[in-house]
Amino acid sequence: MKYIDEFRDGHLARKxxxxxxxxxxxxxxxxxxxxxxGHTHAIxxxxxxxxxxxxxxxxxxxxxxxxxxxxxRVDDAxxxxxxxxxxxxxxxxxxxxxxxxxxxxxxxKAEGADVRMVYSAADSLVVARENPGKQVVFFAIGFxxxxxxxxxxxxxxxxxxLANYSVFSNHVLTPSxxxxxxxxxxxxxxxxxxxxxxxxPAHVSTVIGSRPYEPFAETYRKPVVIxxxxxxxxxxxxxxxxxxxxxxxAEVENEFSRAVTRDGNLKAQAIVAxxxxxxxxxxxxxxxxxxxxxxxxxEAYADFDAExxxxxxTRSVPDNRACECGTILRGLKKPAxxxxxxxxxxxxxxxxxxxxxxxxxxxxxxxxxxFRQAS
Amino acid sequence: MTTLQRKGPSLDFKNGxxxxxxxxxxxxxxxxxxxxxxxxxxxDALRQRNDQAxxxxxxxxxxxxxxxxxxxxxxFPGGDIGSxxxxxxxxxxxxxxxxxLALSASFIIEEGLPLADLKRIVISMAAASKAAGVPVVTGxxxxxxxxxxxxxxxxxxxxxxxxxxxxxxxxxxxPGDAILISGTMGDHGVAVMSLRESLGxxxxxxxxxxxxxxxxxxxxxxxxxxxxxxxxxxxxxASTLNELASQSGVGMRIREADIPIRQExxxxxxxxxxxxxxxxxxxxxxxxxxxxTAERLLSVMxxxxxxxxxxxxxxxxxxxxxxxxxxxxxxxxxxxxxxxxEQLPRIC
Numbered sequence: 001m002k003y004i005d006e007f008r009d010g011h012l013a014r015k016x017x018x019x020x021x022x023x024x025x026x027x028x029x030x031x032x033x034x035x036x037x038g039h040t041h042a043i044x045x046x047x048x049x050x051x052x053x054x055x056x057x058x059x060x061x062x063x064x065x066x067x068x069x070x071x072x073r074v075d076d077a078x079x080x081x082x083x084x085x086x087x088x089x090x091x092x093x094x095x096x097x098x099x100x101x102x103x104x105x106x107x108x109k110a111e112g113a114d115v116r117m118v119y120s121a122a123d124s125l126v127v128a129r130e131n132p133g134k135q136v137v138f139f140a141i142g143f144x145x146x147x148x149x150x151x152x153x154x155x156x157x158x159x160x161x162l163a164n165y166s167v168f169s170n171h172v173l174t175p176s177x178x179x180x181x182x183x184x185x186x187x188x189x190x191x192x193x194x195x196x197x198x199x200x201p202a203h204v205s206t207v208i209g210s211r212p213y214e215p216f217a218e219t220y221r222k223p224v225v226i227x228x229x230x231x232x233x234x235x236x237x238x239x240x241x242x243x244x245x246x247x248x249x250a251e252v253e254n255e256f257s258r259a260v261t262r263d264g265n266l267k268a269q270a271i272v273a274x275x276x277x278x279x280x281x282x283x284x285x286x287x288x289x290x291x292x293x294x295x296x297x298x299e300a301y302a303d304f305d306a307e308x309x310x311x312x313x314t315r316s317v318p319d320n321r322a323c324e325c326g327t328i329l330r331g332l333k334k335p336a337x338x339x340x341x342x343x344x345x346x347x348x349x350x351x352x353x354x355x356x357x358x359x360x361x362x363x364x365x366x367x368x369x370x371f372r373q374a375s
Numbered sequence: 376m377t378t379l380q381r382k383g384p385s386l387d388f389k390n391g392x393x394x395x396x397x398x399x400x401x402x403x404x405x406x407x408x409x410x411x412x413x414x415x416x417x418x419d420a421l422r423q424r425n426d427q428a429x430x431x432x433x434x435x436x437x438x439x440x441x442x443x444x445x446x447x448x449x450x451f452p453g454g455d456i457g458s459x460x461x462x463x464x465x466x467x468x469x470x471x472x473x474x475x476l477a478l479s480a481s482f483i484i485e486e487g488l489p490l491a492d493l494k495r496i497v498i499s500m501a502a503a504s505k506a507a508g509v510p511v512v513t514g515x516x517x518x519x520x521x522x523x524x525x526x527x528x529x530x531x532x533x534x535x536x537x538x539x540x541x542x543x544x545x546x547x548x549x550p551g552d553a554i555l556i557s558g559t560m561g562d563h564g565v566a567v568m569s570l571r572e573s574l575g576x577x578x579x580x581x582x583x584x585x586x587x588x589x590x591x592x593x594x595x596x597x598x599x600x601x602x603x604x605x606x607x608x609x610x611x612x613a614s615t616l617n618e619l620a621s622q623s624g625v626g627m628r629i630r631e632a633d634i635p636i637r638q639e640x641x642x643x644x645x646x647x648x649x650x651x652x653x654x655x656x657x658x659x660x661x662x663x664x665x666x667x668t669a670e671r672l673l674s675v676m677x678x679x680x681x682x683x684x685x686x687x688x689x690x691x692x693x694x695x696x697x698x699x700x701x702x703x704x705x706x707x708x709x710x711x712x713x714x715x716x717e718q719l720p721r722i723c
Contacts, residue, residue, distance in 0.1 A: 001642055010632075010706045017706070047707015231705050347715035358648075368709040371698050 007230030008046070016235045017051035024242050029055040031194040032241050033331055035178060036201045037064030037359025038229040044368035046231040056238065059193075060361035062177055062286055062329040063201060065142045065170070066093050067353045067360045070283040071317035073170055074099035077139050080168065080310055081105060081113040087131055089124035090139040092117045093357045098350060100317050121146075121153040128157070128165040137306045141170040145203040147295065148268035151275035154297065154304050168306035169297055172282065174204050175212045176293035180284075182220045186332055193331050197241040199234065200226035202256055209264025213252045221250040228256040275301055283316055285353055286329030325352035328361050335362040336373050342366060386410050391490040398484065398518030411494060412514055415501040420477070420512035428512035430477055433536060437476075440467040441532040449496065449526055451567045453581030454657075456529055457500030462586045462657060463608070464533040465507055469588035470604040470660065472543040472595045473535030478504065480531050481515040485524030496527065507586040509533070535588075540599055547602040548623035552691040553669035555662045557590065557676055558583070558684040560612050561640040564654035569643065576646065580639045585658030590679045594662065597675040603663040606656065610714045613652040615661055616699045617713045626694020629711065632704045633688045653714050663691060 024030060034040055040060045043049060049058060062068050078099050081088040088105070095106045095117065109115040114134070118124050121138060128136035140150040150167060157165045178198065186193040200213055205226045213224045223244035227237035237255045244251060254260055275298060282294030297305040306312065319325060323345070324338035335341050335354065345351035347363050354362035386406060396403035413421055420428035444460040454462075461478065468475040480500070484493065504511050511531075562583040569578045587606065594601060603623070607615035612634070620627050636651045644651045658681060664672050669687050676682035689701075699711040 001638060001645060004645060008705055010704050013706050045703070045709060046705040047703045047709045048705070050707035051705075347712075363715075367712045367715070371696070371700055371708070371710050374696050374698070 004230070007228065007232045009232060012232055013051060013235055016232070016239055020056065020235070020239050020242055021053045023239070023246065024053050024056055025246060026055065029057065029194065030242055030245060031057050031059055031196050032199060032238060033059040033061045033181070033195055033197075034199040034234070035061040035063040035174065036199075036204070036229075037067065037357065038202060039199055039227065039234055040064070040361055040364050041359050042229055042231050042234050044364035047368075048231055048234055049369070049372075051235065052238065056242065059195065059331040060328070060364070061181070061198075061331065062284070063143065063174065064354070064357050064359040064361075065146075065172065066097055066357035067325065067329060068172065068177075068284045068286060069097065069141060069170060069353060070285050071099055071319065072283065072314045074104070075317065076312050076314055077168060078103055078105060078108050080137055080306065080312075081108050081115050083135070083310070086135045086137055087114045087116060087127060088137050088139060089116050089118045089127055091141065094139060094141065096350060097353055097356050121149045125153050125156060125162075125165065128162055129160075132164055134164060135309075136165050138165075138167045139170070140167050143172060143174050143201070143204045144207045144272075147171045147272050147276065148207060148265075151271045154275050154301050155271065157304050158301060166304050166306040166309045167297065168312070169276070169295060171276065171295040172284065173293050173295070174201055174208070176290055177284065177287065178213075178216060180287050180290050180293070181330060182216065182222065184330060186330070195222070195331065196245055197223040197225070199237045199241070200224045200252070202227060202229045202233070202259070205256065205260040205264065207265050207268050210252050210254050210260055210262050211264070217250045217252050223250045223253070225253045226256050226260055228259065274298075283314070285319070286326035320351055323352040325354045325362070328354055335365040338362070342370065386490060388490045388494045393484045393486060393488045393490060393493060393518055395486055395518050395520070398516055404516060407516060411497055412516070415497045416504065416511040416514075418510040418512060420510065428477065428479070430512065432476065435539065436537040437534055438468055438471045438473045438537060439532065439534045440464060441530065442467060443528060443530045445525065445528050446567065447525055448567075448570050449492065451570055451582055453563075453566055454584040455496055455499050456527060457496035457498075458503040459584050459657060460529040460531045461500055461503035461507065461509070461511075462584050464531040465509055465586040465588055466606045466657075466660070468533040468535035469586075469591040470543070470606055471535070471537055472541040472591060472601065472604065473537045474592065475507070475509045475533055475535040475588050477510055477512045478531050478533045479513045480511050480529060482517070483524055483528040483530070484516065484518050485526050486518055486521045488526050493527065503586065507588065509586075509588075538595065541595055543601055543604050545603050545605060545619050545622040546624075548619055548625050548663045548691045549602065549665075550625060550691050550693045551666050552602055552663045553666045553687050554616070554627060554629060554689040554691065555664065555669065555673060555676065555685060555687050556607075556612065556634070557587070557660045557662070557682040558658075559635045559637050559640070560607070560656060560659065561636060561644065561651035561654035563657040564611070565640045565643045568647070576643065578639050578643060580637065580643075583656055583658035585681055587658065587660055587681060590676065590681045591660070593675055593679050594672060598664055598668045598672045600668060601662055601664050601672070604660055606660050608657060609655050611651070611653040611655055612661070613650070613699070613711045614714045616711065617697075619661070619663065620697045620699050623691075624697065626692045626697055627689055627699045628692050629689030629699065629701045631701050633686050635684045635686055652711060666690065
């Protein structure tokens with residue numbers, strides 16, 4: 001595939017890996033967090049860790065929207081789906097996310113709820129138009145990448161005057177999650193989690209640009225390299241981070257310059273700003289309540305807000321006590337440190353959210369990397 | 376002498392539809408059997424019009440297999456549910472190294488299916504059976520009420536004779552064996568998915584649906600010591616290798632760079648977020664053979680039209696975890712796991 005294979009070239013990979021090996025100083029370690037699930041997936045799928053020297057360690061971050069979705073919101077969606085007048089449209093990987101009492105949308109679908117998988121927000125609008133006698137609800141989820149398409153369909157629904165369409169917004173914001181990790185006592189005061197730098201998001205950054213990461217470099221003195229999701233992008237970003245750390249620099253660098261600018265996509269930002277506003281606070285799995293970290297639908301589009309339409313009041317539901325998703329999402333533990341990992345929690349029957357999405361740290365390690373644990 | 380048998384008009388294959396009487400056991404069903412099934416599948420056993428077929432078989436071992444076909448849509452580039460139901464079951468027979476002898480076919484039809492569609496499917500099925508030299512010798516027809524089926528389901532059963540001296544089974548893979556595949560991976564699944572309304576992409580790709588017993592006959596003749604054969608249908612190459620590894624109690628190491636995958640398949644999988652190793656095939660096989668015979672088998676496979684893109688993709692290793700591991704083209708290693716869950720609609 002032209003323009004993709006170039007970013008998966010094994011020969012180039014070995015060259016960059018050799019440079020990382022040569023430049024990484026043997027008297028220190030490099031703990032680098034890839035924020036995004038897309039990077040976690042690439043690292044596991046292409047076996048990138050096999051190419052890195054032992055003192056360069058990747059920490060998987062919380063950038064998987066399904067993984068950080070709190071149980072209470074899954075319960076809300078299950079409640080909506082169980083209403084007889086509702087068709088709930090969702091992205092495929094939400095189907096198996098466990099809610100309370102081991103329920104999931106897949107289970108309520110089997111019980112007869114009308115839950116439909118869609119590939120885009122726009123598809124849910126088509127479902128609404130084709131089913132005027134039903135309330136069609138789109139379960140919107142994701143970081144800044146998926147927010148503009150959701151905003152756009154809400155604008156379109158309003159323009160069309162669709163009375164049977166609403167959106168259950170679970171959109172969350174990347175910079176506030178990174179700030180929360182940096183502010184956590186383990187990273188900032190105790191130093192129990194060494195965190196030397198970040199691989200910054202790929203697709204998220206095409207929308208928000210590289211500017212929002214500048215405070216992390218300036219205030220927290222952590223280098224950030226924004227990287228694409230292809231494996232060579234990731235390796236190159238690791239090399240750039242190693243160089244910044246060797247030089248004592250803390251800057252925002254952009255490896256993904258073929259798609260990311262400093263200001264991002266202003267048009268998309270304007271559409272999002274028109275439809276959404278900041279929530280004062282929102283619960284994240286693993287991070288708890290984070291102020292100004294998520295988006296709610298503005299009053300002007302209230303008719304299309306499923307939370308208002310169905311009077312949703314989200315309850316906070318604690319994780320299974322043995323589940324380590326929270327500590328894994330903050331980089332405190334690795335998937336294999338969890339007692340449930342690979343025993344009662346597998347991709348076929350996930351207990352924790354990190355095991356659900358292919359981008360989750362546990363699912364990626366189980367699916368692609370567990371041979372390392374065995375050997 | 377005048378016949379007292381009342382003979383009504385022929386079935387309306389142009390505008391007619393299947394109704395409940397076509398499965399009711401009465402005259403309408405008899406008419407459907409006569410005018411469509413016996414007409415198309417025409418063979419001695421079927422012409423006996425008994426509830427069973429009587430076949431003469433030689434002494435030795437016989438294999439038997441059965442498979443249900445529930446594919447949606449019924450027609451796809453490179454085939455339809457009819458040809459698929461012939462190829463799929465012949466292939467399951469052939470994966471024992473057996474020579475397929477005969478098939479049965481059971482049709483579960485949803486009320487309202489256009490007779491034209493049914494006829495097109497039966498003609499295609501008969502053509503596939505004839506081309507393969509494996510007759511459909513007995514069958515059954517049921518009609519279910521509208522809403523209780525999805526157009527048409529077909530179940531076929533096949534029997535075949537295993538040649539003397541051939542012992543092929545999924546539990547016979549041994550460390551040191553070579554792993555071969557007979558061609559490109561993922562063609563069928565992507566061709567079928569391209570027709571799904573919700574996915575909305577176009578491709579010139581065709582399903583690889585084909586009967587593999589001819590290829591298998593050549594392979595068995597050249598290398599009777601083949602240990603395992605299996606066709607990587609649902610779950611694709613990845614799941615089938617995991618099945619074999621766990622059945623044989625071994626591990627496997629494969630090389631991504633050696634697995635042939637068409638550009639179109641890779642492109643579609645890239646867009647849809649799928650891994651081609653998990654996408655279904657309907658005209659490909661995996662062979663596991665003693666390492667020293669691999670090159671010879673490869674050249675035999677490549678000289679058959681259905682095996683021209685064959686490749687040696689890896690080796691069987693000792694591993695108490697039964698992991699299938701892959702050296703990625705990028706230079707790392709990873710597990711190639713079982714397919715987790717089922718995100719996609721029916722494709723076989």
